[in-house]
Amino acid sequence: MNIKDIARLAGVGLGTVSRVINNHPDVKDETREKVQKIIKENNYIPNNSARNLKKLSSNTIGVLIRGVFNPFLSEMVDIIGKRISQNDYTMLLRHTDYSARGADEIRNLIEFQKEVKLQGIIYLGCDLKEIDNTTFENIEIPLVLASTNSTYNTEVNNFSYVGIKQIESAFIATKYLIERNHKNIGIILGIKEDIGLASERLQGYKEALIKSNIDIKEEFIEYGGYSTRGAYDAAKRLIAKNKNLDSIFCISDIMAVGATKALEDMGIKVGKDISIIGFDGMEISEFYNPSITTIAQPREEMAEHSIAVLLDIIKNKGENRHIVLDTKLIERDSVKK
Structure with missing residues (x-):
C-alpha cells in the first residue's frame, strides 16, 4: 500500500x-x-521522511517499524506519535520489511541514525534473537526496542526493551486448548525465516504439548505469512493433511481471522466443530463472527512505556530499562466450551 x-x-x-x-x-x-x-x-503509515527532511531539527525522534502491513504496530505508532508531539518533538517514521533480520536490522538502525540528527530511536517489532554488549555498539543515541520478537538478556544495558514473555504467553494459549480436551492442536506461524517471535511462540506451544504428554507433529505446523489470506490458505492445508485436527493456535489475530474464514467456508463451524485461538488482542478479534479467543498484548502500555523511557533518557532523567508486561487471555466464542 x-x-x-x-x-x-x-x-x-x-x-x-x-x-x-x-x-x-x-x-x-x-x-x-x-x-x-x-x-x-x-x-x-505515511513515510514521513521526504516531506519532513526540511523541517527536521535536533528535536526529532525516529520510529523504525518492521513490517509495513502490521495493524498492531500501527496502533502503537499512533500513541507514540501523540506523545512525541505533546513533548514538542517531531516523529520520523521508517519501515523495514519482514525479510530484514540480524545484521540487516543493525545496519538499518545505523543508517537511520546517520540520515538525520535524531535524539533517539524506537524500534517496533525487531527480530533480533540474541543481543550482547557489542550488538548496538555503533548506535550512538538512545534506543528502545518495543513489541520485539524476543525476550532479551537484562544484563545488557546499552538499550531499553519493552515487551512480553513470548514463550510463556504461547504456552498459556496452548494449555487453554488442552484444558478444553483438545489434543490435535495445529499452529499457524508467520514465516519460516523468523528467528524470534515465531520460534519463541512455537517453543511455548511445544512445551505445553510436552507437559501434557501430547506428541508434537510436524504436519500440525503451517505458515500464514502474518496475513489473513496467508492464514486462510494455511488453515485449508492443515485440514487437508489432518482430518482429525480439533483446534488451531494462530500466532496473530489477523491470521486467526483468515483461518476462521477458511474453516467456515469449508462448512466447519468454529467454536463447535473446531476451536481457534489468536494472539494480540486486536479489535477485529472481538467483532469478528464468531468472536475470537485471544491472548491480548498490552499495546497501549507498551507504547506509553516505550516513549516515556526514551524521553527520560533523552532528558537525562532516567537510564535504560527492561520492562516485561503481562498478557491476558480473553475468552470468546471461537473455542468450544
Whole structure:
C-alpha cells in the first residue's frame, strides 16, 4: 500500500492525498474525511521522511517499524506519535520489511541514525534473537526496542526493551486448548525465516504439548505469512493433511481471522466443530463472527512505556530499562466450551 493506492481508492489526485497527510487547510472536509478513512482502513503509515527532511531539527525522534502491513504496530505508532508531539518533538517514521533480520536490522538502525540528527530511536517489532554488549555498539543515541520478537538478556544495558514473555504467553494459549480436551492442536506461524517471535511462540506451544504428554507433529505446523489470506490458505492445508485436527493456535489475530474464514467456508463451524485461538488482542478479534479467543498484548502500555523511557533518557532523567508486561487471555466464542 502506497500513496498512489490511497489516491486511487479515494478517487483523488496524489496532491490531494499529500495535502491531507500534511494537514494542509485547502482540502474540502468531505474529501479529507474520505482520504483519512481509507488511510485508517488500510493501516497505511505515511513515510514521513521526504516531506519532513526540511523541517527536521535536533528535536526529532525516529520510529523504525518492521513490517509495513502490521495493524498492531500501527496502533502503537499512533500513541507514540501523540506523545512525541505533546513533548514538542517531531516523529520520523521508517519501515523495514519482514525479510530484514540480524545484521540487516543493525545496519538499518545505523543508517537511520546517520540520515538525520535524531535524539533517539524506537524500534517496533525487531527480530533480533540474541543481543550482547557489542550488538548496538555503533548506535550512538538512545534506543528502545518495543513489541520485539524476543525476550532479551537484562544484563545488557546499552538499550531499553519493552515487551512480553513470548514463550510463556504461547504456552498459556496452548494449555487453554488442552484444558478444553483438545489434543490435535495445529499452529499457524508467520514465516519460516523468523528467528524470534515465531520460534519463541512455537517453543511455548511445544512445551505445553510436552507437559501434557501430547506428541508434537510436524504436519500440525503451517505458515500464514502474518496475513489473513496467508492464514486462510494455511488453515485449508492443515485440514487437508489432518482430518482429525480439533483446534488451531494462530500466532496473530489477523491470521486467526483468515483461518476462521477458511474453516467456515469449508462448512466447519468454529467454536463447535473446531476451536481457534489468536494472539494480540486486536479489535477485529472481538467483532469478528464468531468472536475470537485471544491472548491480548498490552499495546497501549507498551507504547506509553516505550516513549516515556526514551524521553527520560533523552532528558537525562532516567537510564535504560527492561520492562516485561503481562498478557491476558480473553475468552470468546471461537473455542468450544
